[in-house]
Amino acid sequence: MVKSKDYLVKLQLAFVFLIPVIPHIELSKNLQLDDIPVLIFFALFAYNIFQKNIQNFYLKESIPLIIYFFYIVIQNYFINNNLFFSDGYRYFFYWSLFVTVLNIKNLKFLNKYFYFLLIFMTLFSIFSYFFKIDLGVDSYNYWKIGFNSNSWIFTDGRINGFQAGGPNAFGGIITCLALYCIPKLTGLKKDLIIFLSILGCFFTYSRAALIVFLLFTVVYLLFKKEYMRNLTILLALLVTINFGLIERFTSEVETEGVEDRIQMQQATFKDINSRSIQDNIFGYGFGNVGIVRDELKSISEFSDDLRPTSPHNSFLFVVLNYGIVGLLLFFNIFLKEFIIFLNLFKENIIKSNFLFLGSFVALSFSGDFIQNHSISVLFFLVFFKLKSEKFHEQ
Numbered sequence: 001m002v003k004s005k006d007y008l009v010k011l012q013l014a015f016v017f018l019i020p021v022i023p024h025i026e027l028s029k030n031l032q033l034d035d036i037p038v039l040i041f042f043a044l045f046a047y048n049i050f051q052k053n054i055q056n057f058y059l060k061e062s063i064p065l066i067i068y069f070f071y072i073v074i075q076n077y078f079i080n081n082n083l084f085f086s087d088g089y090r091y092f093f094y095w096s097l098f099v100t101v102l103n104i105k106n107l108k109f110l111n112k113y114f115y116f117l118l119i120f121m122t123l124f125s126i127f128s129y130f131f132k133i134d135l136g137v138d139s140y141n142y143w144k145i146g147f148n149s150n151s152w153i154f155t156d157g158r159i160n161g162f163q164a165g166g167p168n169a170f171g172g173i174i175t176c177l178a179l180y181c182i183p184k185l186t187g188l189k190k191d192l193i194i195f196l197s198i199l200g201c202f203f204t205y206s207r208a209a210l211i212v213f214l215l216f217t218v219v220y221l222l223f224k225k226e227y228m229r230n231l232t233i234l235l236a237l238l239v240t241i242n243f244g245l246i247e248r249f250t251s252e253v254e255t256e257g258v259e260d261r262i263q264m265q266q267a268t269f270k271d272i273n274s275r276s277i278q279d280n281i282f283g284y285g286f287g288n289v290g291i292v293r294d295e296l297k298s299i300s301e302f303s304d305d306l307r308p309t310s311p312h313n314s315f316l317f318v319v320l321n322y323g324i325v326g327l328l329l330f331f332n333i334f335l336k337e338f339i340i341f342l343n344l345f346k347e348n349i350i351k352s353n354f355l356f357l358g359s360f361v362a363l364s365f366s367g368d369f370i371q372n373h374s375i376s377v378l379f380f381l382v383f384f385k386l387k388s389e390k391f392h393e394q
Contacts, residue, residue, distance in 0.1 A: 008044065009053055010052065010308065013101070013113075015136075016381055018372075019374055020160045020377070022037060023162045024139045025138050033181055041096075046099060054100060064333045071325065071329050080285050094380050102391060105388075108386050115184075121177065122200030124146075125161070125203045126203060132147045133147055136148045138164075144160060161173070164374045165374070167205060168204070168206040169369065170206070171206030171209030171210065174201045175197075175201055176356050178193060180355060182217065182225075183351065184352055191232045194229065194232045195231060195232055198210075198236035199240065202245065208366045216355060216359050263293045263294040264296075264312050267294045267311070268320065270336055272320075274320060280324055283319065284320055292309070310368050312368060314368055315327065318370075353386040357382055357386070360379045
């Protein structure tokens with residue numbers, strides 16, 4: 001009976017790892033292909049509750065997440081006259097994921113899931129580059145899955161994964177997964193994963209992802225006193241030089257991408273400084289404003305040919321949509337674990353959970369990582385895993 005219980009709950013969590021590798025393709029008016037693993041997760045969640053495989057809802061431990069959930073739902077009702085919206089669904093999903101994770105005392109089996117997902121994404125990036133694998137676009141009709149040709153002088157194109165958010169998101173999730181897996185590996189396998197992950201991340205041509213990966217990995221190796229493994233990093237970088245590493249960081253054309261993000265964030269700060277006290281406290285509401293370069297305004301005011309986005313900073317996104325109150329309630333979800341991290345900084349900085357979470361947060365300052373739920377689901381999974389391990393230690 002216990003084995004059956006464990007199997008069904010583990011199976012439920014397995015579908016979480018399918019979310020980043022299922023493309024956003026329309027199946028019907030109200031159903032996308034990447035909705036399928038979420039729906040199966042909910043079906044198994046309900047079945048596990050019915051079968052009493054999940055018995056404890058950990059309401060006390062859920063309070064920060066529940067408060068944030070109710071805040072954004074109530075705010076959306078008053079601003080958009082609607083109780084049901086995508087962010088509300090997503091945070092209800094995160095609550096059910098939290099409950100599921102806390103109902104399992106031993107989560108070591110998740111390490112295999114993270115490892116296999118990293119291998120798949122890394123090899124997909126490398127093979128897509130060399131074999132120019134092009135699987136076409138998804139419903140967002142923007143980035144191709146796999147090889148994206150372009151007019152750059154120094155390279156043939158960028159590699160995108162199956163998730164939303166394009167090559168930057170793909171490079172980011174490879175970075176975070178690698179930093180999670182590296183501390184759990186030894187010997188040649190660790191060197192091989194470092195080498196392949198650098199290549200996989202590099203072929204997305206995401207500068208932020210590569211910088212964060214190198215910085216966090218070097219710091220980890222220094223703290224672990226595994227100095228010789230820096231040669232593995234050096235070897236991988238020597239390989240990438242042949243495919244445009246230096247040009248990606250120095251080309252004048254390539255600086256336009258950085259300038260674009262600076263303009264977006266400057267426009268956001270300018271808007272925050274000029275908007276009403278009420279809008280700063282409570283935000284504009286979900287999905288009401290967008291940004292194109294240095295223009296921030298209502299999405300309805302942009303022409304149909306433009307593609308308004310958020311400010312490419314997850315925390316500014318929260319401030320715009322949910323205000324200062326929303327940002328504080330969001331931070332409150334992670335406050336206890338952040339204090340634990342600071343109190344044992346030297347020990348925690350080399351641990352898998354904190355390396356994943358730290359790198360994800362770092363990337364969120366230059367991208368919409370927390371709002372990209374096709375990859376942030378792994379961020380919340382790792383965070384809930386950390387909470388579960390601390391909770392069951394008591």
